[in-house]
Amino acid sequence: MEKKVCRKCNADFIVADDDLVFYRKIGTPTPTWCPECRRVRRFVWRNERSLYRNKCAATGKEVISSFSPDKPIKIYDQSYWFSDAWSPLDYGREYDFSRSFFEQWRDLYYAVPQINVSNKNVENSEFCNVNSDSKDSYLISAAYENERVMYGNRVGANRDSLDLYIANNNEYCYELVAGKNCYKVFWGQDCTNCSDCYFIYDCQGCRDCVGCTGLRNKQYYIFNQPYDKAAYERKVADLDLRSRAGLERTRVEFEKLRAGQVRKFANLVNCENSTGDNLEGAKNCHECYDLVNGLQNCRYAVWGGYQMSDVYDASPGVGANSSVIYEAFDAGINSNDIQFVGVVHNSSNVRYSLNCYSSKNLFGCVGLSRQENCILNRRYPESEYGTMVERIKRQMMDLPYVDRLGREYRYGEFFPPEMSPYGYNETVAQEYYPIDQSVAVECGFNWSYDVARNVAVTKKAGDLPESVDELRALGEGILREVIECEHKGECNEQCTIGFKILPQELAFYLEHGLPLPKLCFNCRHYARVKLRNPMRLWKRQCDNQLRIKNEELTGDEKTQRCPNMFETTYAPEREEKVYCEKCYQNSVV
Ligand SMILES: [Zn+2]
Ligand SMILES: [Zn+2]
Ligand SMILES: [Zn+2]
Ligand SMILES: [Zn+2]
Known part of the structure; x- marks a missing residue:
């Protein structure tokens, strides 16, 4: 393994042996930024939720866009953008070996018209982004197949619900976080198959419950105490959940109960030799989060899955039948061998490219569909493409881009954050790693001053x-x-x-x-x-005190702390009791 110091935050980090094998295989130098700084560096290119009124530069049509009108970016309405009425190849240019690659890429990126938002087949849901097959919805993002849903992020197949975060297949729900198959659940987290509940946490198959945690298949429970139907109804009426005061009192009681609720160290389902959280079907994956349905040999990947292998440093959004991906966001559907990319799908052998589809052999391209052998949006004969790319890679090592803080970017680094068209505070970076303006500027990120709009409050x-x-x-x-x-x-x-x-x-x-x-x-x-844990792991020991069956022991000797160790997203200083899988399963009722 290799010990390194992050050039962004100065923290020590380790490049593990497996990682070295991976970097050698894909022919890229080892990273110079630590995994978390690399994640933030990708996040600043991803704006899912900040939307503005803007104008299509081709049609003049008023459109909703993830780019505010003050940006030096030309946007096209997405139907025009995907049409044959214009060609991104018209912006192609010759590679200049006297200038750094990233400088030339930036010039290209800011010249090629960008798509206003990234929606597909949506009906009456224009005020949304990264959204497909939704109807009558408003301000939802990273979303698909929702109907009449407002204010949601990472949501799929919900109906008639408000204020959702990571929610699938719910109906009539409000303030739901990590909820699945729920019906009329108001203020719920980590719950599945629940209905007619208020304030529930880590519950499954529960009905008519208020203020409960860690329950399985229960009905008529209030603050984890059972009632018969009539008594439950009387007690709920007393709680007065139709008033703010009643809701607030109930919330306070619920929070006390939740603080004492035993936590499972991680949510890993059918996983083998894997670390992270909220993984399903992972094999040999480490420090991965929220990935489901089959993944192998992945590291530092977040949000996605669906059959992927050898994927490193990918977030937000990666997978769906993909392999060998490095430093990517929103990428991978039916793709292989793509590195330093954003919004690239159905493609192979792509490097340093954004918004490219169904293409092969691209280097430093923007907005291409169905193209091959292109560098800076200019086509090359297949015989020349490979040698040109090798020359550019060598030149990138000799002539790095230097950002405004003096940091160098050679081949193997993701795009410099200062080239992002977004302010840090417009992107998912701010949602997961919130900082204020002075810190952002100090760290070389952009900041958007248009986010808080002037409003006349009434x-x-x-x-x-x-x-x-x-x-x-x-x-x-x-x-x-x-x-x-x-x-x-x-x-x-x-x-x-x-x-x-x-x-x-x-x-x-x-x-x-x-x-x-x-x-x-x-x-x-x-x-x-x-409400969710950070995407970071700490080594901890199970907090459960096991009882020892031995007649001769007395007092404290009768218990012993469970020896199981694990990696968890619960920091050691947190007060919740965190259990290993086995102790947790024994604790739920
Ligand atoms: Zn760092
Ligand atoms: Zn606030
Ligand atoms: Zn506010
Ligand atoms: Zn244990």
């Missing part, structure tokens, strides 16, 4: 109705108000300061007896993201 969060009955009495007047977010733009959560309630949203609150939110949709999203 109603303070504190003046919102206290109960759903008061809300009903207020009528539709509330739709005209600009409500001030309680965070007033003083947080690092892309706070919009003011927000409005949409008619279908109001109908949802009234139908389900829920009060209006006091935070804007961005601050609500950030609160949900914070």
Whole structure:
């Protein structure tokens, strides 16, 4: 193995033996940034949730875009972008061996028109990004097949729900995090197959439960205590869940229960020799998160899966029948051997390219579809392509790009963050690694000053109705108000300061007896993201005290701490009890 010091954060990091084999196999130098800094460096290229009104440069049509109008980027409406009316090859250029590769790539990137948003087959859901096959939805992203869903991220096949984060196949749910197959669950996390519940955590197959944690197939439970049907209904009426005060009291009790709930060290299903969290069907994968359905020999990959092998440093979004991928985001569908790429699918042998599809042998390209043997969007005869690429790689080692902080980028580095068209605070980087403007600038990231828009607030969060009955009495007047977010733009959560309630949203609150939110949709999203553990691992020992069966022992001798060790996303200083798989399974009721 190799010991290194990260050129971005100065932390020590280790390149393991397996990794060295991988880097040798793909012919790239070992990384100079640590895994987490590399992840952030990719994240700053990914804006899923910051949307603006902008104009298509070809048709003049008003469109929603992930690029704000002040950016030096020409955008095309996506139907025009994918049409044959223009050719990205027209922006192709000769490689100049007297200038650094990244400089020339940047010039190309900012010349080629970009797609406004990345939606496919959506109906009445224009105010969304990275979204396919959705209907009548609003502000959902990394999303597919949703209907009438508002404010969701990483959501699939949900119906009539609001405020979801990592949620699949739910109906009539509100404030759900990591929820699957749920029906009328309000404020739920890590729950599957639950219905008619308020405030539940780590529950499966539960119905009619309020304020419960760690339950399996239970009905009529309140704060983990069983009731008969009549008593349950009386007690729920007493809790007064239709008022803010009642909800708040219930939440406080629930949080106390949740703090004491035993945690499983990691959620690894059918995994072999793998570390990380929320993995299904992983073999020899390490430090991977939220990947399902078959993955082998992967490291530092996040969000995706679906049959992939030899994938390193890929996030957000990777997989679906793919192999040998390195330093990529939103990439991989039916792809092989792609490195230093973003939004590249159905392709092979692609390096340093963004938004390219169904292509082969690309180096430093932008926006190409169905092309072969291109460098900086210029076509080469197949016989010349390979030798040109080798020459450029050598030149990249000799003539690195130097960013504004003096850091060098040779072959083997992802795109410099300062070349990203987005501010750090517009991207998923801010969602998972929030920092403020001064730190961002100090670290060489861009910052967007357009995120908090000027808003004329007409109603303070504190003046919102206290109960759903008061809300009903207020009528539709509330739709005209600009409500001030309680965070007033003083947080690092892309706070919009003011927000409005949409008619279908109001109908949802009234139908389900829920009060209006006091935070804007961005601050609500950030609160949900914070409910999950970070993508980082610590070595810990199981916290369970096992009883020892021996008549001769007395007092403390009768128990012994479970010796099992594991890697977990729960930091050692956290107060929750964290158990190994076996002890956890014995603890759930
Ligand atoms: Zn670092
Ligand atoms: Zn806010
Ligand atoms: Zn906030
Ligand atoms: Zn244990």
